[in-house]
Amino acid sequence: MRSRCNVFAYMAQLNPSPTFPVLLDQHSQVAHAFGVMDIPTTYLIDKQGLIVRQAVGGRDYDSPAIRQTIEALMR
Structure with missing residues (x-):
């Protein structure tokens, strides 16, 4: 949960803020599927x-x- 809070706190500081969805891949499932x-x-x-x-x-x-x-x- 802490990493999720860190990500959203960081995103709130961006200017302009992202206008696209941000993936939270806490268990690296998507990263492995896409070969990241x-x-x-x-x-x-x-x-x-x-x-x-x-x-x-x-x-x-x-x-x-x-x-x-x-x-x-x-x-």
């Missing part, structure tokens, strides 16, 4: 639910290339 080895790991999922991009490590999600990729997936 490092944090952060980001997946871009298309409208059919398929993983089309995976990024390990931090990224600048405001970069033109990444924004273009995300916007294309949203169409």
Whole structure:
């Protein structure tokens, strides 16, 4: 329960705050299912639910290339 409180306390400090769901994988079940080895790991999922991009490590999600990729997936 303590890690859950830590996550939400950290998220409350972010500006802007996340507009997407944050997964709390306390027993690493999802991490194992997706093969996550490092944090952060980001997946871009298309409208059919398929993983089309995976990024390990931090990224600048405001970069033109990444924004273009995300916007294309949203169409």
